[in-house]
Amino acid sequence: MSKPAVPLQPGDLRHRGLLWVTALSGAGLAAYVAWMGYSYYRLPLIQRPFHEMHAAFKPAGRIGLRLGMLSLFLFACIYLYPLRKRIPLLQRIGKTRRWLDFHVLLGLTVPLIVTLHASLKLHGLIGLAYWIMMAIVVSGIAGRYLYAQIPRTVTAAEVSLQDLTAQADSLSAELEQQKVFPPGELSSAVALPDRREVEEMPLLVALASMTAQDLRRPFRVAALRRRLLTPAERILTLGGLRASGHADLETVLAAVRSQSWLLAKILFLKRAGEVFHLWHVVHRPFSYSFALIVAAHITLVLLMGYF
Secondary structure, rough: OOOOOOEEEOOOHHHHHHHHHHEEEEHHHHHHHEEEEEEEEHOOOOEEEEEHHHHHHHOHHHHHHHHHHHHHHHHHHHHHHHHOOOHHHHHOOOHHHHHHHHHHHHHHHHHHHHHHHHHOOOHHHHHHHHHHHHHHHHHHHHHHHHHHOOOOOOOEOOOOHHHHHHHHHHHHHHHHHOOOOOOOOHHHHHOOOOOOHHOOHHHHHHHHHHHHHHHHHHHHHHHHHHHOOOOOHHOOOOOOOOOOHHHHHHHHHHHHHHHHHHHHHHHHHHHHHHHHHHHHHHHHHHHHHHHHHHHHHHHHHHHOOOO
């Protein structure tokens, strides 16, 4: 999704590096375990006890238990983000946006590890917990998108509507002075629904419209870029989706992207806040119910003497 470029803050590169290391470590571990146990995982459940690796890869096996403990650890880390809002000590560590990034990343990593821990046996209590977890993942992705629709400063305080409008007006003035495109030719890239129409939309329709605007934006910018490219350049830029080598053109298009993003956020700001509030109402019960099921699962494991 396109949005105005924000200058890198101190520690941003380190934060991005940690995100990449965490993501690659989780994906690499899951891929390695899946590769090692492929011949086991691909068998029907009734045949697995006769496989030579059953003792290691079953949920209570040597590898299965370690995957379960890792899942539990990552699961606990995920809950640090909501706890941070209530614990002053945690609030003094890092920035909210960075905590949220790891919250989302771990939320995408845990299902991979849990799937391997369960050795793809998704029945009974474990199956119920698993599908609740997947519902949490889907709603978490939606929540992260909604969070991005409410523009914020680096201190995580919401940007005022006046600030957004001032930024959009500044970009409008900049675009009026550009000489790359004829006057009025840029309007197609920033076309938006009528404000009254947006205010009268049901929440889910407003969310769909907001998402559609973000999905269309790169293609609208690409259409503008293609107008000034040669046939060979159109091929090299994948139909205008990639940046060209024309500095003046790319400067104008960057301003167009930023203005389009800002105008959309101004238009949908109120509705995005309403949807985000509704999302909290849905996401929290799923999270809490999953935590209870995980606690019940761990209790049963302990009572059955697997540790």
